[in-house]
Amino acid sequence: MNKPLRRIAIFCGILMLALMVRTNYLQYVRADELNTRDENRRIRIERYAHERGNIIVDGKAVTGSVETNGSDFKYKRVWKDGPLWAPVTGYSSQAFDSSQLENLEDGILTGNSDQLFFNRTLGMFTGEKKQGGNVVTTLNGAAQKAAFKGLGDKKGAVVALDPQTGAILALASTPSYDPSVFAGNSNKDSEAREKLLKDKDKPMLNRALRETYPPGSTFKVVTAAAALENGLYDDIDAKTDSPLPWTLPQTTVPLQNEGNIPCENASLREALRWSCNTVFGKMSDDLGNKKMIEQTDKFGFNKEVFTPVRADASIYPEDNKPQNAMAGIGQASNRTTPLQMAMVASAIANDGKLMQPYMVAKRQAPNLDDIYTAEPEELSRALSGENAQKVQQMMETVVKDGTGTRAQIPGVTVGGKTGTAQHGLNNSEKPYAWFISYAKTDNGSPVAVAVVVEDGNANRDDISGGGLAAPIARDVMKAVIDSKQ
Amino acid sequence: MSVVTNTTTIGAIDAPSRRNTELMMLVFAIAISVFAYANVGLALDGSLPSGMFGYGAGLILLGGVAHLVVRKFAPYADPLLLPLATLLNGLGLVLIWRLDQSPRLIQRAEQLYGAYSPDAPKQLLYSAIGVAFFVAVLMILKDHRILQRYTYISMVAALILLIIPMFFPAVNGAKIWISLGPFSIQPGEFAKILIAVFFSGYLMVKRDALALASRRFMGIYLPRGRDLGPIITIWALSILILVFETDLGTSLLFFGMFVVMLYVATERTSWIVFGLLMSAVGAVGVASFESHVQQRVSAWLDPFSAETWAQSDQLGQSLMAFASGGTLGTGLGQGHSDLIMFAANADFILSTVGEELGLAGMMAVLLVYALIVERGVRTSLAARDPFGKLLAIGLSGAFAIQIFVVAGGVMGLIPLSGMTMPFLAYGGSSVLANWALIAILIRISDTARRPAPTPSPSTDAEMTQVVRP
Numbered sequence: 001m002n003k004p005l006r007r008i009a010i011f012c013g014i015l016m017l018a019l020m021v022r023t024n025y026l027q028y029v030r031a032d033e034l035n036t037r038d039e040n041r042r043i044r045i046e047r048y049a050h051e052r053g054n055i056i057v058d059g060k061a062v063t064g065s066v067e068t069n070g071s072d073f074k075y076k077r078v079w080k081d082g083p084l085w086a087p088v089t090g091y092s093s094q095a096f097d098s099s100q101l102e103n104l105e106d107g108i109l110t111g112n113s114d115q116l117f118f119n120r121t122l123g124m125f126t127g128e129k130k131q132g133g134n135v136v137t138t139l140n141g142a143a144q145k146a147a148f149k150g151l152g153d154k155k156g157a158v159v160a161l162d163p164q165t166g167a168i169l170a171l172a173s174t175p176s177y178d179p180s181v182f183a184g185n186s187n188k189d190s191e192a193r194e195k196l197l198k199d200k201d202k203p204m205l206n207r208a209l210r211e212t213y214p215p216g217s218t219f220k221v222v223t224a225a226a227a228l229e230n231g232l233y234d235d236i237d238a239k240t241d242s243p244l245p246w247t248l249p250q251t252t253v254p255l256q257n258e259g260n261i262p263c264e265n266a267s268l269r270e271a272l273r274w275s276c277n278t279v280f281g282k283m284s285d286d287l288g289n290k291k292m293i294e295q296t297d298k299f300g301f302n303k304e305v306f307t308p309v310r311a312d313a314s315i316y317p318e319d320n321k322p323q324n325a326m327a328g329i330g331q332a333s334n335r336t337t338p339l340q341m342a343m344v345a346s347a348i349a350n351d352g353k354l355m356q357p358y359m360v361a362k363r364q365a366p367n368l369d370d371i372y373t374a375e376p377e378e379l380s381r382a383l384s385g386e387n388a389q390k391v392q393q394m395m396e397t398v399v400k401d402g403t404g405t406r407a408q409i410p411g412v413t414v415g416g417k418t419g420t421a422q423h424g425l426n427n428s429e430k431p432y433a434w435f436i437s438y439a440k441t442d443n444g445s446p447v448a449v450a451v452v453v454e455d456g457n458a459n460r461d462d463i464s465g466g467g468l469a470a471p472i473a474r475d476v477m478k479a480v481i482d483s484k485q
Numbered sequence: 486m487s488v489v490t491n492t493t494t495i496g497a498i499d500a501p502s503r504r505n506t507e508l509m510m511l512v513f514a515i516a517i518s519v520f521a522y523a524n525v526g527l528a529l530d531g532s533l534p535s536g537m538f539g540y541g542a543g544l545i546l547l548g549g550v551a552h553l554v555v556r557k558f559a560p561y562a563d564p565l566l567l568p569l570a571t572l573l574n575g576l577g578l579v580l581i582w583r584l585d586q587s588p589r590l591i592q593r594a595e596q597l598y599g600a601y602s603p604d605a606p607k608q609l610l611y612s613a614i615g616v617a618f619f620v621a622v623l624m625i626l627k628d629h630r631i632l633q634r635y636t637y638i639s640m641v642a643a644l645i646l647l648i649i650p651m652f653f654p655a656v657n658g659a660k661i662w663i664s665l666g667p668f669s670i671q672p673g674e675f676a677k678i679l680i681a682v683f684f685s686g687y688l689m690v691k692r693d694a695l696a697l698a699s700r701r702f703m704g705i706y707l708p709r710g711r712d713l714g715p716i717i718t719i720w721a722l723s724i725l726i727l728v729f730e731t732d733l734g735t736s737l738l739f740f741g742m743f744v745v746m747l748y749v750a751t752e753r754t755s756w757i758v759f760g761l762l763m764s765a766v767g768a769v770g771v772a773s774f775e776s777h778v779q780q781r782v783s784a785w786l787d788p789f790s791a792e793t794w795a796q797s798d799q800l801g802q803s804l805m806a807f808a809s810g811g812t813l814g815t816g817l818g819q820g821h822s823d824l825i826m827f828a829a830n831a832d833f834i835l836s837t838v839g840e841e842l843g844l845a846g847m848m849a850v851l852l853v854y855a856l857i858v859e860r861g862v863r864t865s866l867a868a869r870d871p872f873g874k875l876l877a878i879g880l881s882g883a884f885a886i887q888i889f890v891v892a893g894g895v896m897g898l899i900p901l902s903g904m905t906m907p908f909l910a911y912g913g914s915s916v917l918a919n920w921a922l923i924a925i926l927i928r929i930s931d932t933a934r935r936p937a938p939t940p941s942p943s944t945d946a947e948m949t950q951v952v953r954p
Contacts, residue, residue: 034808
């Protein structure tokens with residue numbers, strides 16, 4: 001009986017071996033995959049087991065942590081001025097995960113990042129409590145507050161950039177929400193979140209990055225840049241070939257101007273000053289769809305932007321001739337994010353050089369050592385320096401004695417462009433009021449802004465962008481300039 | 486007498502009893518458990534647990550009594566079986582005690598039953614009864630061959646034990662429990678031993694008929710129809726258990742044990758082929774209409790699918806517990822294996838080992854189990870009588886299959902089935918039955934290693950030499 005016995009012994013050995021192989025496979029090979037599963041509650045337990053690091057603006061934390069009890073999560077995230085900073089920080093909830101910076105910088109904030117490996121290892125020996133690192137943002141508190149205050153109870157968004165570096169200085173979206181109300185995991189938290197999700201004003205939508213609007217007349221600066229870059233026109237004060245009325249190509253529909261403005265054969269400068277639809281519509285048609293797309297690509301359209309928070313792609317569409325002419329004045333299916341229009345303004349203000357927008361200036365270890373410092377990065381060359389200066393002159397005229405006079409700041413050169421984008425079928429809904437601008441001092445331009453207000457309440461194209469959005473842009477620019485002094 | 490350095494188990498002459506080795510190993514096993522206990526207390530509260538000396542003393546008492554009984558009643562027994570079982574029992578107590586402290590499980594118990602009572606003290610009580618069983622078996626069962634006399638009584642008793650749960654309500658989808666007031670018994674655990682006794686007795690008598698009276702067909706030996714009878718019966722029985730009690734594990738265990746013992750008894754490979762074929766047919770057949778089995782299989786194939794997750798997240802939680810342990814584990818008391826919630830300290834106790842002791846701990850625990858099986862198989866090899874051989878291989882084979890089924894289940898290697906890890910898991914019947922199993926193995930190994938009586942000197946030795954002319 002011993003021969004089969006030995007075989008049975010081998011069989012039992014194989015059973016045990018299979019278990020041993022399996023446990024190795026599970027605990028070593030598959031461990032990473034299983035440890036990062038969404039279902040794995042340990043991730044959240046761990047995330048909230050220690051005080052989370054902070055997100056810092058102007059040297060002060062805009063976030064904090066409080067100890068909670070009654071669940072397996074020890075700490076809860078709190079925000080100072082939640083609605084003001086929510087579009088920047090995102091939320092971090094015990095029950096509902098996290099978003100934006102709270103999510104993308106989770107490794108640093110929890111202290112789990114590989115970048116903190118050395119600190120962690122050191123802490124293991126010194127017996128220090130595990131701590132999260134900090135994320136220092138590029139935002140300017142005064143500019144953010146000015147933007148938020150300017151938008152007030154209107155729906156809209158503001159993005160301010162430093163044209164020379166791409167640093168995001170303000171990123172406001174209204175109506176906003178306070179992430180603190182659902183940071184825990186009680187029923188009250190989920191009710192609060194449910195209420196926010198059901199709100200028809202969509203307070204949790206980040207309008208600055210994740211909503212695309214027709215850019216309206218503000219897009220005319222892009223069309224002007226395309227015309228200059230492609231040699232369609234050279235002198236901004238020379239007459240253009242622009243008949244009035246001008247009929248949209250392949251149709252019998254005449255393109256309307258807003259009111260009785262001097263647009264016939266207007267120079268580029270005058271056309272932008274008065275925001276002539278006929279001039280820029282024809283310009284876009286003359287350039288053609290392909291060249292328009294090429295120019296928008298250079299400004300960063302047609303792909304997502306990572307700041308590192310993802311911004312939706314702004315789209316200049318491939319389209320037929322009449323639609324392309326309309327897209328050239330910022331209508332039709334031309335859609336952009338406020339961030340994108342701020343990038344347009346900043347590229348022009350920075351003599352054509354478009355910088356990659358970013359909002360994380362530094363990452364700090366728990367002991368406040370910098371472990372990462374952002375380096376400004378050139379995204380593309382949107383237009384030549386010469387042409388950029390021409391567009392600047394045109395935009396400065398707009399603010400000096402055009403539609404954008406309300407953006408003037410005493411003692412500072414400001415360039416801008418208003419816009420009122422039609423919205424809804426046959427312009428049935430309230431138009432969007434736009435304003436993009438930049439300020440310039442002796443050391444180049446410190447700030448470029450894009451403002452969009454969703455409920456622009458006006459009947460004339462440019463007055464509303466100028467009346468509603470321009471003052472907000474002015475306040476934001478002023479806040480940046482004042483804080484630099 | 487000269488010093489004999491005989492290191493094999495099978496030594497015929499003057500095998501050393503190795504009782505002192507056993508004692509040393511036992512001390513070691515208890516020390517590990519006590520240290521583990523201290524570790525949990527320090528990790529959870531930062532101080533030595535107040536019950537530590539109670540549990541330590543309890544373990545020392547149990548181990549000591551068991552050792553003294555082995556010394557007295559089975560002096561030549563295998564020296565490793567008792568320490569290994571004690572180590573697992575002690576570790577199990579620590580793990581159960583650790584899970585008792587989980588706020589999550591306490592909260593759940595209070596919500597479900599309105600009150601919470603820790604399981605570790607009960608398990609200590611069961612362990613004491615288990616060791617009492619062990620002592621009783623060793624004291625009463627002077628020779629394992631006595632069990633041969635009860636071949637058919639064993640079968641009847643096993644059948645009764647297996648059938649009774651059908652009359653009790655299902656607990657969590659499986660009818661494997663008998664509830665008697667505050668106690669619930671899982672009779673399948675005891676039936677395991679009784680069935681092994683029956684098979685050994687039956688096969689010892691019938692092995693020649695089974696092995697030789699067969700026709701050769703396409704290279705394998707086909708058994709005669711009348712010899713096939715009992716096999717068909719057992720196969721049908723295990724399927725019936727599966728169908729009526731929805732007990733996947735136990736049916737697999739019995740069938741596997743039967744095939745193993747048949748093969749050993751008859752030395753015919755064809756039996757294994759038949760066994761595998763029949764179990765495949767049975768498994769597929771049952772799986773095609775039994776929704777409970779289908780659920781288990783689909784949960785095994787995709788433990789994280791939304792459907793599985795809504796029904797039961799246990800397997801997924803268990804897999805994540807193992808992964809979370811990684812190579813070295815989170816440390817006793819510092820994991821979150823209690824996320825498994827239901828049966829965390831019973832069927833799924835291995836997940837706690839995986840999470841808190843890590844891959845290293847898992848390998849160690851699996852090796853301890855493997856060693857018990859190995860000592861069992863070795864005992865079977867050493868046994869001199871066919872009944873003892875069959876019984877030892879049956880018990881150790883069943884032990885190995887049970888471990889494979891349970892551990893494989895919680896690790897997602899095979900579909901989950903409701904059985905417990907011997908000694909480690911919480912559960913009275915399991916602890917009792919497995920201590921009895923170890924006692925029988927120790928009895929067989931004692932008989933096997935006992936030195937043969939010295940042959941009386943033959944006075945005719947010289948006379949019968951060939952004398953050449």
